[in-house]
Amino acid sequence: DAGVTQSPTHLIKTRGQHVTLRCSPISGHKSVSWYQQVLGQGPQFIFQYYEKEERGRGNFPDRFSARQFPNYSSELNVNALLLGDSALYLCASSPRRREVTDTQYFGPGTRLTVL
Amino acid sequence: TQLLEQSPQFLSIQEGENLTVYCNSSSVFSSLQWYRQEPGEGPVLLVTVVTGGEVKKLKRLTFQFGDARKDSSLHITAAQPGDTGLYLCAGEGNFNKFYFGSGTKLNVKP
Numbered sequence: 704d705a706g707v708t709q710s711p712t713h714l715i716k717t718r719g720q721h722v723t724l725r726c727s728p729i730s731g732h733k734s735v736s737w738y739q740q741v742l743g744q745g746p747q748f749i750f751q752y753y754e755k756e757e758r759g760r761g762n763f764p765d766r767f768s769a770r771q772f773p774n775y776s777s778e779l780n781v782n783a784l785l786l787g788d789s790a791l792y793l794c795a796s797s798p799r800r801r802e803v804t805d806t807q808y809f810g811p812g813t814r815l816t817v818l
Numbered sequence: 819t820q821l822l823e824q825s826p827q828f829l830s831i832q833e834g835e836n837l838t839v840y841c842n843s844s845s846v847f848s849s850l851q852w853y854r855q856e857p858g859e860g861p862v863l864l865v866t867v868v869t870g871g872e873v874k875k876l877k878r879l880t881f882q883f884g885d886a887r888k889d890s891s892l893h894i895t896a897a898q899p900g901d902t903g904l905y906l907c908a909g910e911g912n913f914n915k916f917y918f919g920s921g922t923k924l925n926v927k928p
Contacts, residue, residue, distance in 0.1 A: 707860075736916070745822075745906050745918035746861070759915050793860050795916075806851070807916060809860030 705730070707796050707810035715816045716784050724779045724813045728796030734758075735777040736807065737769055738793040746793055752777055753799050781815075789817045821845055822909055824919035832927050834896050839905055839922045842889045847909035850883055850890045851916070855904040864892075897926045 708727045716722050728735050734753040738746035751759035752771035771777045775796075781788055791814050795807040822843045831837055841850070849868045853861035865874050867883035867890060874881045878901075880893040890907055904923050908916040 738918075743920075745824075745908075745920045748915050748917065751915065759912075761915070791858075795860075806863060806866055808863065809853075811860050812858075814858070 707794055707808055709792075709794050709810040709813050711813060712811065713814045713816075715818060717818050718784055718786060720784050720817075721780065721782045722784060722815060724781075724792050724794075724815070726777045726779070726794030726796075726810060728775050728777070728794075729808055732796035732798050732808075733775055734797045734799035735771055735775065736795045736797070737777070737779045738795065739763070739788075740791040740793055740812070742790070749779070784817045786817050789815060791815075821917040822907055822919035824905075824907060824922050826922060827920070828923050828925075830925040830927065831897055833898055835926075837894050837897055837924070839892045839894075839924075840889070841891070841907035841919055843909060843917075844888065845909065845911070845917075846887050847911065847917075848887075849910040850887070851908045851910070852881055852890070852892055853906045853908065855906060855921070861906055894924075897924075899926045899928050902926050 710725045736751040737749040740746040748761040750769045755771045766782045769779045791812040793812045794810045797807045825840045851866045852864045855861040865881045870885045870887045872883045878895045882891050904921045906921045908918045
């Protein structure tokens with residue numbers, strides 16, 4: 704079975720540009736979360752989506768937005784890029800079964816470099 | 819500030835040694851997960867602990883969840899070079915939010 708896939712794998716942008724990152728969850732998983740991981744740190748939670756609705760948001764500015772599609776894939780958009788947005792962006796999917804503690808499965812990430 | 823504090827930040831040991839990594843918080847979590855991450859890749863789940871006091875074993879790895887569900891430890895017996903990587907703990911809060919520690923970077927030298 705395919706795991707979580709993300710595209711592109713690497714991306715180079717300049718300050719002020721915008722970027723769209725994509726994620727396809729594991730088949731059957733309805734929840735997608737996005738994380739930002741700056742070099743040398745643990746992942747920081749950005750968003751969680753379930754059934755196309757935002758269910759959680761971390762402490763990120765409004766320049767960050769996301770959406771989930773009917774097939775449960777997701778996009779993360781970042782506008783007006785800053786140098787500090789350079790990071791590995793991780794997508795994680797989970798089945799979101801309410802009766803048990805959920806488990807997240809991570810994709811390989813998109814490495815974004817802002818020059 | 820990180821909700822979860824991991825220690826040590828860096829650990830370099832010889833093959834065959836034992837080690838323990840700690841993950842501490844003042845918050846209570848409904849579950850706690852341990853991941854291993856290699857450079858340029860996403861974290862890979864090792865274990866999920868749910869019940870206070872729970873101990874889980876995965877070959878040479880032993881995971882323990884504190885009684886109050888605020889802290890956890892990972893013990894590796896007879897470490898091997900293949901254990902090298904970044905070990906992350908993550909606590910599950912409300913609405914499936916996961917709070918990660920900053921990680922412990924382990925290097926096992928042959």
